Structure formats: C-alpha cells, structure tokens
Amino acid sequence: xxxxxxxxxxxxxxxxxxxxxxxxxxxxxxxxxxxxxxxxxxxxxxxxxxxxxxxxxxxxxxxxxxxxxxxxxxxxxxxxxxxxxxxxxxxxxxxxxxxxxxxxxxxxxxxxxxxxxxxxxxxxxxxxxxxxxxxxxxxxxxxxxxxxxxxxxxxxxxxxxxxxxxxxxxxxxxxxxxxxxxxxxxxxxxxxxxxxxxxxxxxxxxxxxxxxxxxxxxxxxxxxxxxxxxxxxxxxxxxxxxxxxxxxxxxxxxxxxxxxxxxxx
Amino acid sequence: xxxxxxxxxxxxxxxxxxxxxxxxxxxxxxxxxxxxxxxxxxxxxxxxxxxxxxxxxxxxxxxxxxxxxxxxxxxxxxxxxxxxxxxxxxxxxxxxxxxxxxxxxxxxxxxxxxxxxxxxxxxxxxxxxxxxxxxxxxxxxxxxxxxxxxxxxxxxxxxxxxxxxxxxxxxxxxxxxxxxxxxxxxxxxxxxxxxxxxxxxxxxxxxxxxxxxxxxxxxxxxxxxxxxxxxxxxxxxxxxxxxxxxxxxxxxxxxxxxxxxxxxxxxxxxxxxxxxxxxxxxxxxxxxxxxxxxxxxxxxxxxxxxxxxxxxxxxxxxxxxxxxxxxxxxxxxxxxxxxxxxxxxxxxx
Numbered sequence: 287x288x289x290x291x292x293x294x295x296x297x298x299x300x301x302x303x304x305x306x307x308x309x310x311x312x313x314x315x316x317x318x319x320x321x322x323x324x325x326x327x328x329x330x331x332x333x334x335x336x337x338x339x340x341x342x343x344x345x346x347x348x349x350x351x352x353x354x355x356x357x358x359x360x361x362x363x364x365x366x367x368x369x370x371x372x373x374x375x376x377x378x379x380x381x382x383x384x385x386x387x388x389x390x391x392x393x394x395x396x397x398x399x400x401x402x403x404x405x406x407x408x409x410x411x412x413x414x415x416x417x418x419x420x421x422x423x424x425x426x427x428x429x430x431x432x433x434x435x436x437x438x439x440x441x442x443x444x445x446x447x448x449x450x451x452x453x454x455x456x457x458x459x460x461x462x463x464x465x466x467x468x469x470x471x472x473x474x475x476x477x478x479x480x481x482x483x484x485x486x487x488x489x490x491x492x493x494x495x496x497x498x499x500x501x502x503x504x505x506x507x508x509x510x511x512x513x514x515x516x517x518x519x520x521x522x523x524x525x526x527x528x529x530x531x532x533x534x535x536x537x538x539x540x541x542x543x544x545x546x547x548x549x550x551x
Numbered sequence: 552x553x554x555x556x557x558x559x560x561x562x563x564x565x566x567x568x569x570x571x572x573x574x575x576x577x578x579x580x581x582x583x584x585x586x587x588x589x590x591x592x593x594x595x596x597x598x599x600x601x602x603x604x605x606x607x608x609x610x611x612x613x614x615x616x617x618x619x620x621x622x623x624x625x626x627x628x629x630x631x632x633x634x635x636x637x638x639x640x641x642x643x644x645x646x647x648x649x650x651x652x653x654x655x656x657x658x659x660x661x662x663x664x665x666x667x668x669x670x671x672x673x674x675x676x677x678x679x680x681x682x683x684x685x686x687x688x689x690x691x692x693x694x695x696x697x698x699x700x701x702x703x704x705x706x707x708x709x710x711x712x713x714x715x716x717x718x719x720x721x722x723x724x725x726x727x728x729x730x731x732x733x734x735x736x737x738x739x740x741x742x743x744x745x746x747x748x749x750x751x752x753x754x755x756x757x758x759x760x761x762x763x764x765x766x767x768x769x770x771x772x773x774x775x776x777x778x779x780x781x782x783x784x785x786x787x788x789x790x791x792x793x794x795x796x797x798x799x800x801x802x803x804x805x806x807x808x809x810x811x812x813x814x815x816x817x818x819x820x821x822x823x824x825x826x827x828x829x830x831x832x833x834x835x836x837x838x839x840x841x842x843x844x845x846x847x848x849x850x851x852x853x854x855x856x857x858x859x860x861x862x863x864x865x866x867x868x869x870x871x872x873x874x875x876x877x878x879x880x881x882x883x884x885x886x887x888x889x890x891x892x893x894x895x896x897x898x899x900x
Contacts, residue, residue, distance in 0.1 A: 322791065323791075324768065324771055324791050325768055326768050326771050326772035327771060327772075327791055327792070342592065343592060343596060344592055344608070405623075405625050408625075409624070409625050414625055414626060493625070496607075496626060497582040497607035497609055497626045497627075497628070498582065498606070498607025498608055498609065499607075505610070507587075507612065508586075508587035508609075508610030508611055508612055509587035509588050509610065509612070510587065510612045510764075511586060511587055511588075511612040511613060511764060512586070512587055512588040512589070512764075513588075513764070515588065
C-alpha cells in the first residue's frame with residue numbers, strides 16, 4: 287500500500303515536470319497549425335505556414351546563418367579545443383590550474399559582458415558581419431570542448447601511446463590511431479554541446495552581428511513588438527522535430543552499443 | 552600523415568573564407584533600420600532588383616532599443632524609421648541629415664496634413680518623411696459593452712471596473728487622463744499633471760492590468776471588454792472578428808507618426824533618397840499597407856482602400872476628431888523627471 291502510494295507520488299512528480307517542460311512547446315506546435323494569425327483564436331487547421339516559411343527570404347537567410355554559424359563555430363572550436371586540451375593536460379599542475387581557470391572565464395562570464403566586450407574589440411579592427419559572429423561563437427564554444435575532452439584525456443592510459451611508439455608508429459600515426467579514438471566520445475559530446483549553445487545564443491550575437499546579418503534568435507527578437515509571424519512557429523516546430531528525431535536515433539544507436547562489444551568479447 | 556595535411560588544408564580554407572567574408576563588402580549598399588515586421592519583405596528585394604542597390608536590413612522592437620543600437624555606433628545605419636519623439640531626439644542631437652524632398656517625385660503623394668503633423672518636431676519639414684501613422688484609443692468588444700463608446704469616460708467612471716486594460720507605458724497612460732481632463736498631453740504644468748495623477752490613482756482599483764502589446768490579444772481572447780491600444784492593433788482585431796471596434800475618444804488623444812530619416816553616417820544620400828521615394832510609390836506603399844495595416848499618409852493608398860477601412864476610425868479618422876489629437880513632443884527634463892516619479896508612485900501603490 288505504502289509502496290503504491292510512493293509510486294503514485296513519483297509518477298505524478300515526473301508528470302508535472304514533463305508538463306511544465308513540454309506544455310509551452312506543445313502550445314507552439316498547435317499554433318503552427320492555426321490558420322488565424324492571432325495567438326488566441328483558433329481559425330482552423332492549416333499547413334500554410336509550413337509552405338510559407340520556405341518562401342520567406344529573411345527567414346531562410348536567418349536559418350542558413352544560424353546553422354552555418356553553429357556548424358562552423360563548433361568545428362573550429364573543436365579543432366582548437368582538442369589540441370588545446372592535449373597541451374593543457376601535459377602541463378605541470380600549477381600551470382594547468384592557471385590555464386584552466388582562464389579557459390573557464392568565457393563560460394562563467396555573463397553573456398552580455400562577453401558580447402559587449404567582443405563588440406568593442408571587433409569595431410576597432412574589422413567590419414561587423416558574419417565573420418564577427420563566427421569568431422565570437424568560436425570564443426565561447428572553446429571552453430565547452432575543452433571541458434568535455436579533458437576528463438577523457440585524464441583517464442587516458444599514456445602507456446598505450448608509448449607502446450604504439452615502441453612498436454614503430456611515429457607520433458602523428460600514434461596520435462591518430464591510438465589517442466584520438468579514445469577521445470572520440472568526448473569530442474562528439476563537446477561538438478554537440480557547442481553546436482546547441484551556438485544555436486541558442488542571442489545576447490552575444492545581438493552585439494556582434496553586422497548590418498543585414500541575422501540569426502533566428504536576433505530576427506525573432508526584432509519582431510517581438512508586433513507579434514511573431516506564424517511562419518516562425520512552423521519553423522520552430524520543424525527544428526524541435528529534427529532535434530527529437532536526432533535524439534531518438536542517438537538513443538537507439540547507444541542502446542545497441544553494449545551488445546556489439548559483448549559480442550566481440 | 553595524410554590526415555594532418557587534410558586537416559591543415561581545411562583550416563586554411565576556413566580562414567581564407569573568413570577573411571574573404573570580411574573584405575567582400577558590396578560597395579553599392581544601403582543599411583536600413585526599421586521596427587520589426589514594419590514593411591512588406593518582398594518590397595526590399597524589388598528595390599534591389601530595380602536599382603541594383605543592395606539592402607542590409609535591420610530590425611529593432613522598440614524606439615528605445617533602436618536608439619541604443621544606433622548610438623552604440625557598431626553599425627553605420629544609413630536610413631532609419633522610428634517614432635516622432637525619438638526622431639526629435641535624434642534631430643536635436645544632430646544625428647539626422649537634411650533631405651531635399653523637392654526632387655523626389657513620389658514623395659509629393661504624401662498628404663499635406665501629415666507634413667503638418669511632423670512640423671511639431673521638424674518645423675521646416677527637412678529631416679523626416681512620414682511613413683505610417685495612427686492614434687491611441689479604445690479597442691472594445693461590442694458584445695460586452697452597453698451603449699455607445701465615444702469618450703475616455705468609460706475607463707474613468709468605474710462602469711467597466713476590472714474589465715479594461717490600461718497602457719503600461721508612462722506617456723500613453725498620462726495622455727488618456729490629461730485628455731479626459733481637457734488638458735494638453737504635452738503639458739508641463741505641475742498642477743495639471745498632479746490632477747491627472749489623482750485621476751489615475753483613483754482609477755487604479757478598476758484596472759484589470761497594465762499591458763502594452765499583449766493588450767490586444769487579451770481583448771481578442773475575451774479576458775477584457777476594452778483596452779487602450781494603438782489604432783493599427785485595433786484594425787487587426789477587427790479583421791479577426793467584426794465584433795471588435797475601435798473608438799477614437801471625442802476628447803482627443805495622442806496622434807503618433809512614424810517617419811524615415813537619413814542619418815549623418817549616410818555617405819550615399821542619393822541611394823537613401825531613392826529608397827525613401829520608392830516607399831512612397833503607389834504599388835509599394837500599398838504593399839506595405841496591406842502587410843502592416845496601419846494608416847498610410849500616401850494619398851494613393853487611401854484612394855485604393857476598401858469602404859470598410861475608410862469607415863473605420865482606426866484607419867481613417869474624421870478630421871473633426873483629428874483636430875483634437877496631439878503629437879507627443881519631447882518634454883523638458885524637469886517635467887520628464889516629475890512624470891517618472893509620479894508613474895513610479897502610481898505603479899507602486
């Protein structure tokens with residue numbers, strides 16, 4: 287009896303949390319099928335916004351910029367972050383601590399401070415535009431890569447790297463065949479985290495963007511006064527669906543992994 | 552080994568692409584700053600196709616935001632559109648360039664009365680060009696009110712206690728009270744302002760909420776019988792459902808007008824003038840009106856408008872009512888300070 291009650295409490299707790307997390311998204315999805323432009327009147331079911339969204343030049347440009355920035359910035363940040371992490375992990379303890387502290391600053395710093403200082407810096411040297419957004423996103427993405435690769439590096443057994451060299455591999459070969467595969471999980475996790483953080487970012491982008499360049503977040507912000515276009519509900523629904531599908535695929539993929547390795551044993 | 556080389560190649564390509572982006576600025580371009588959703592997007596590409604001038608388009612949600620972004624100087628805007636009091640501030644600060652409107656053929660299609668409105672802050676009509684205009688009035692649900700709604704009286708006499716929404720912006724809120732009392736909404740008289748404050752304080756218990764942009768949706772959703780809104784919002788509600796109507800109170804109200812100006816950063820004034828003139832062309836002004844649904848100062852738009860629109864006080868108010876309306880002008884500092892402290896007192900109660 288007590289157990290059943292406890293069970294009930296647990297389940298309702300989860301249900302309430304899920305409700306608070308997903309109810310707003312559900313409202314958004316429902317609105318994306320609403321034929322009326324109003325947020326509060328149901329004007330019938332329509333797929334019109336899903337068609338319109340692809341013919342709007344500004345939305346498509348903003349989507350392209352958002353994805354391009356997210357992809358390029360996390361790729362560059364990954365290259366810099368991984369090499370940086372390897373270097374840092376080889377440092378003596380005192381230097382290691384100092385460098386790690388500095389690495390974490392962009393992550394702990396308030397976005398608005400990062401954004402404004404980057405803007406002041408950029409306006410002195412270059413016109414603001416796509417490249418200034420990209421550079422600032424690389425800046426705040428690097429710590430996330432280092433943070434997710436570092437634990438992998440610390441558990442890495444240096445002996446296998448040395449063994450590879452003993453067996454005739456040169457440094458580069460040993461790095462790509464022995465060290466890198468060990469780090470892959472951390473690198474992928476860091477890349478995905480950087481990608482999502484870059485896509486989410488509004489504050490830093492808002493300050494460092496140039497004229498005529500918009501990401502989805504800055505575009506939506508500009509439209510708040512007159513209400514958001516329903517096309518953007520449709521786009522948000524599509525992005526949510528894409529994220530959900532990726533998540534499901536990743537889950538299926540990781541569930542199968544243990545079977546594989548047990549088969550190899 | 553091969554992999555390091557490919558890796559290095561990718562990096563070099565990326566860096567090259569980066570610097571390439573920074574240098575590839577097109578020469579013949581115009582940076583335009585406007586409120587969000589305040590233009591028909593396709594008009595911009597049409598302008599690019601017709602003139603070969605590339606437009607870099609930027610949006611801001613509020614006049615204050617637009618001003619801050621402009622003043623930060625990170626982006627050199629060429630032309631911008633904002634509200635009258637912000638334009639006045641920009642003119643006073645020397646941020647706008649004089650424009651010679653005489654050789655712009657489409658601009659002459661703007662009605663004389665609108666140049667008259669802007670003269671309150673641009674006395675010689677040399678800085679700004681009217682774009683959209685409107686009033687502040689009452690949006691109400693016909694099914695929930697009794698009798699005629701024609702005066703600010705309905706929000707001050709307690710008749711609709713708990714069922715109306717006041718604006719959550721200082722000057723709009725005081726404008727309703729000042730106009731109801733028969734004063735100018737640009738008054739600098741402390742006695743008049745304190746009288747308005749008394750009125751707003753006594754009204755506060757009846758106010759269901761102080762809102763800005765959400766006010767319209769609250770009325771559409773049926774959560775309030777009436778709300779103080781911008782006329783454009785009211786016409787939008789009317790198009791959703793014909794049960795909604797707009798009242799331009801007989802005591803008069805605030806008339807707002809959003810205009811374009813050319814900033815001092817603009818190097819190619821000819822391009823800017825081409826753009827402003829283009830906005831007044833019959834087909835373009837009509838497309839913008841259809842998208843934004845605010846009243847347009849362009850005569851050809853009024854001529855094409857439906858009976859419905861012309862009959863609405865939201866789009867086409869009668870001249871007698873307009874005569875009692877006033878444009879906000881920037882208040883002297885002491886009045887602004889007094890107003891701010893009164894507003895804080897009102898909201899804190």
